[in-house]
């Protein structure tokens with residue numbers, strides 16, 4: 001037993017600790033939200049969520065388990081607690097998901113390990129075979145800056161850089177709340193191919209083909225992979241930058257997998273283009289925290305602001321639950337970024353982007369909201385949590 005008062009230890013876009021009670025409370029709120037819509041979905045089936053402990057993957061695990069009442073396996077890569085150090089937020093989140101599911105008699109398994117590795121993939125397949133049976137829904141929501149290549153053993157790092165020419169963007173100095181200019185040099189050829197190797201479609205294809213070869217995909221199984229497009233003002237660092245090229249590769253791979261699954265098991269694979277939200281992955285992209293602070297103010301004013309849990313509930317309800325046929329764009333992608341991308345919303349964000357400075361940031365953008373959302377990712381600033389009280393930082397997964 002290790003009791004501690006836990007206060008946030010944040011530097012820029014990194015928070016090195018997490019509050020166990022705050023994380024559990026935030027998961028419980030998302031579970032309650034998912035359960036409100038339980039009656040709209042048929043129950044049953046098996047789900048596998050890769051990248052299930054935070055952000056969009058956590059929301060997907062919660063919706064699969066608590067709204068759709070599927071038996072579910074969450075795969076993630078998180079730091080467990082040690083004697084002096086809290087666990088990472090994702091570890092506490094996963095512990096809360098499995099506990100709340102067990103209380104309701106829902107079957108879940110949590111696998112904490114490197115999903116890029118052949119060993120973890122084989123372990124997960126073995127658990128599916130032994131404990132679950134074929135998968136009806138696979139959600140791929142892994143976001144990582146690094147991948148140890150499963151065959152070559154080399155450590156590959158992704159970069160967040162423009163391609164072709166340098167790019168200067170407005171950004172926020174997250175520690176001081178100042179609007180600054182950041183210039184990013186273009187990526188080298190190697191940095192581009194490395195980013196595609198980490199965040200492109202290769203790992204998704206390995207998972208889908210391994211499941212398929214092992215006959216662990218149910219007839220009609222559905223696969224979802226997440227992507228982002230965003231407005232032109234972020235394109236040099238996102239869509240046409242290194243990460244965007246990786247996402248294009250993921251989208252291309254998903255189309256290939258879609259054709260393969262259609263032939264073999266009458267299955268489908270789609271990319272869902274989700275809205276920009278505050279997560280650990282998005283906060284690390286230069287310019288994106290400022291964009292989110294502006295966008296979230298405009299979206300909240302228009303009552304269009306959605307958290308990951310709202311987005312994923314809508315994705316399931318409108319597009320991918322059994323019996324639903326997704327509406328897709330001309331490239332076959334589901335678009336739940338439709339609210340963020342409304343022309344009138346984007347016009348207002350672009351105007352704000354042009355004129356925003358350190359002096360008028362609190363008038364034009366919701367930077368405080370961004371900071372609150374960011375701290376909440378780690379279990380801080382959650383309503384009704386007593387942060388002065390020592391809490392048990394030890395936790396375990398079943």
Ligand code: NAD
Pocket residue numbers: 050051052053054055056057058075076077078090113114115116140141142143144226227228273274275276277278279280281282
């Ligand atoms: P996140 O940082 O909140 O979550 C990443 C997840 O990946 C965590 O569960 C983490 O444990 C897991 N992970 C990382 N490395 C792993 C590994 N080696 N093995 C197993 N698990 C690993 O990320 P997010 O922002 O929710 O992004 C998830 C997906 O959604 C990504 O594809 C991202 O591009 C997409 N997306 C994000 C946004 C956004 O604004 N955040 C918008 C649209 C689409």
